Amino acid sequence: MKLFCAGLNHRTAPIEARERFAGHAGTIARLREQGEVLLLTTCNRVEVYAATARELPTSEIAQALQLHGDDVAPGELAAFYRYENDQCARHLFRVASGLDSMVVGETEIFGQTKRAYEQARASGGAGAFLHRLFQRAFRAAKQVRTKTEITRGSISVGSVAVELAEKLFGDLRGRKVLVLGAGETSEKTLRALASRGVSDLRVTNRTAARAEELAQRFDGMAVPFTGWLEHCREIDILLSSTAAETHLVTPENLAPMIRHRVDRPLFIIDIAVPRDVAPEVNGLEGVYLYDIDSLQSIADDTLQLRRQQIAAAEAIINEHVADFSRQMAQFGAREQRVATLHPEIPATLRVSEL
Amino acid sequence: MDRQLLIFSTLCFLAAVVRSSVALRARVFRRSRFNFGMILLGFLLQSAFLGLRGHALGRCPITNLFEVLVFLAWSIALIYMVIGPAYRLSLMGSFTAPLVFLLQSFALLAPIDAPRTGRVPPNAWLEFHASISLIAYGAFALACVAGVMYLVQERQLKTRELHSIFYQLPPLPNLFSAMLRLLWFGFALYSAGLISGFFTGEPLPWTKVTLAIVIWIAYAAILFGPRLCSMSPRHLAAFCVAAFAAALSLLWSIEFVAHHA
Numbered sequence: 001m002k003l004f005c006a007g008l009n010h011r012t013a014p015i016e017a018r019e020r021f022a023g024h025a026g027t028i029a030r031l032r033e034q035g036e037v038l039l040l041t042t043c044n045r046v047e048v049y050a051a052t053a054r055e056l057p058t059s060e061i062a063q064a065l066q067l068h069g070d071d072v073a074p075g076e077l078a079a080f081y082r083y084e085n086d087q088c089a090r091h092l093f094r095v096a097s098g099l100d101s102m103v104v105g106e107t108e109i110f111g112q113t114k115r116a117y118e119q120a121r122a123s124g125g126a127g128a129f130l131h132r133l134f135q136r137a138f139r140a141a142k143q144v145r146t147k148t149e150i151t152r153g154s155i156s157v158g159s160v161a162v163e164l165a166e167k168l169f170g171d172l173r174g175r176k177v178l179v180l181g182a183g184e185t186s187e188k189t190l191r192a193l194a195s196r197g198v199s200d201l202r203v204t205n206r207t208a209a210r211a212e213e214l215a216q217r218f219d220g221m222a223v224p225f226t227g228w229l230e231h232c233r234e235i236d237i238l239l240s241s242t243a244a245e246t247h248l249v250t251p252e253n254l255a256p257m258i259r260h261r262v263d264r265p266l267f268i269i270d271i272a273v274p275r276d277v278a279p280e281v282n283g284l285e286g287v288y289l290y291d292i293d294s295l296q297s298i299a300d301d302t303l304q305l306r307r308q309q310i311a312a313a314e315a316i317i318n319e320h321v322a323d324f325s326r327q328m329a330q331f332g333a334r335e336q337r338v339a340t341l342h343p344e345i346p347a348t349l350r351v352s353e354l
Numbered sequence: 355m356d357r358q359l360l361i362f363s364t365l366c367f368l369a370a371v372v373r374s375s376v377a378l379r380a381r382v383f384r385r386s387r388f389n390f391g392m393i394l395l396g397f398l399l400q401s402a403f404l405g406l407r408g409h410a411l412g413r414c415p416i417t418n419l420f421e422v423l424v425f426l427a428w429s430i431a432l433i434y435m436v437i438g439p440a441y442r443l444s445l446m447g448s449f450t451a452p453l454v455f456l457l458q459s460f461a462l463l464a465p466i467d468a469p470r471t472g473r474v475p476p477n478a479w480l481e482f483h484a485s486i487s488l489i490a491y492g493a494f495a496l497a498c499v500a501g502v503m504y505l506v507q508e509r510q511l512k513t514r515e516l517h518s519i520f521y522q523l524p525p526l527p528n529l530f531s532a533m534l535r536l537l538w539f540g541f542a543l544y545s546a547g548l549i550s551g552f553f554t555g556e557p558l559p560w561t562k563v564t565l566a567i568v569i570w571i572a573y574a575a576i577l578f579g580p581r582l583c584s585m586s587p588r589h590l591a592a593f594c595v596a597a598f599a600a601a602l603s604l605l606w607s608i609e610f611v612a613h614h615a
Contacts (some may be wrong), residue, residue: 153521167521262585
């Protein structure tokens with residue numbers, strides 16, 4: 001059996017090309033006649049993994065992935081890569097671990113790979129060979145995730161803010177959040193906070209209608225813009241993103257509000273430019289102020305750290321590739337023996353029985 | 355034989371320290387069973403050492419500074435194992451192991467294991483007083499460890515320089531409540547130890563009594579301070595660290611004075 005993969009991704013082809021070759025179960029049905037075939041499609045890649053008795057040329061795979069059935073131009077074929085045997089295993093292990101992703105270390109690809117495998121298994125596309133290959137890929141990816149820091153931290157400003165809040169308070173359930181300014185950025189961050197269990201949401205805005213609309217959407221409470229400061233006595237997180245040209249929160253107006261809450265930290269996320277919160281506020285006891293630059297800097301550090309962890313992740317993957325290669329060699333030898341003893345049994349049946 | 359047990363115990367704590375340091379340098383600071391396993395093994399060896407010593411002495415083995423330091427290290431390990439996993443503060447082990455390692459290394463290297471001439475007659479009140487006070491010191495030591503963890507995390511949050519260890523530390527409110535619980539636990543034991551000291555039937559050296567009362571007042575001030583004035587958790591953590599450093603120095607002074615008297 002020949003084990004290989006072929007496809008294109010965000011590095012080898014622009015989105016237009018990926019759209020044209022976004023094949024599905026129907027388009028690759030013809031390939032399945034040749035042996036085990038599995039299709040992995042995400043927004044960044046379209047790949048076919050196969051274990052077949054005869055060699056399938058890349059052009060045939062590209063043709064099968066073509067959505068409109070047109071001929072594949074030679075220029076388009078150049079965007080396809082192809083890996084065989086150990087290289088195919090290494091490529092899949094890197095993909096499942098998030099090393100081949102646009103954002104190194106992202107974990108969504110693991111779930112997408114798993115779903116692709118389950119679909120192929122259910123439809124009969126994945127047999128003994130691909131089963132071994134993908135199970136090994138999942139083990140490798142899990143080990144990469146637990147033994148390295150490649151998936152640690154967040155790399156977007158909003159998620160860094162939410163992660164910090166979670167780190168600071170442990171559990172966000174029951175925490176009180178006040179949103180100052182009901183813009184699009186506030187809404188995104190608010191959505192992320194709500195998804196982590198924050199239930200007491202208060203929104204204030206110069207335009208009261210907009211505050212009410214946003215508060216309603218998140219089952220929160222609209223607060224009059226003239227009285228928002230009073231809420232700082234109770235809240236745990238202040239998310240600020242207004243278009244104000246001067247500082248709305250200063251040590252002078254905040255200090256009296258937090259005087260009696262010494263044992264409860266106040267986390268302030270200021271994602272407005274120009275800033276809504278005076279930087280001196282960070283000097284107040286128990287107040288932790290993060291503006292857009294500090295959040296971006298943490299996101300950059302995380303990305304840097306993830307890149308530093310690539311070598312450690314590659315070492316884990318090398319071990320798994322070596323193991324998989326040995327396993328496949330033994331499997332091949334057993335299959336060969338059966339083929340010699342019982343040439344009447346078809347190859348596909350031999351493989352599935354083994 | 356008993357010193358060998360202690361050496362092996364110290365090596366176990368050293369292994370936990372090395373493991374944490376390597377993980378920290380590699381920026382993959384994670385909770386590990388290895389650390390807890392090493393601390394547990396170190397604790398069992400400590401217990402065996404104290405058991406052998408106690409059997410030889412025919413009383414609780416806290417008759418000289420060497421034994422006092424080992425007993426203190428044992429109480430720290432004991433309280434860590436009781437409260438660490440319970441309050442999900444397993445990372446505390448990475449901070450506890452160096453403290454225990456330093457205490458035991460000092461005990462082993464310094465010439466402070468002065469042998470007693472003859473058997474000391476058992477005195478239940480005295481043994482209760484000494485052992486309960488040392489366990490209280492163990493609780494204060496762990497409160498100090500929680501304080502250090504609090505200060506490290508608070509500093510990183512304020513300066514916005516978040517290192518690998520930051521992501522593994524327990525949340526600030528959890529650390530604060532663990533610190534308070536340990537302080538109350540230690541304070542209750544220390545108070546019991548202090549009171550029982552008056553029932554030992556032994557002459558009461560005024561230096562020892564004064565120093566013990568000073569330590570008691572210091573911890574009472576830390577515990578009641580936030581209620582009387584608006585003391586922030588950061589200040590409480592800092593006082594917690596300072597008080598334990600002072601208490602440890604005073605403990606040593608008390609033993610030093612007693613030994614030379």
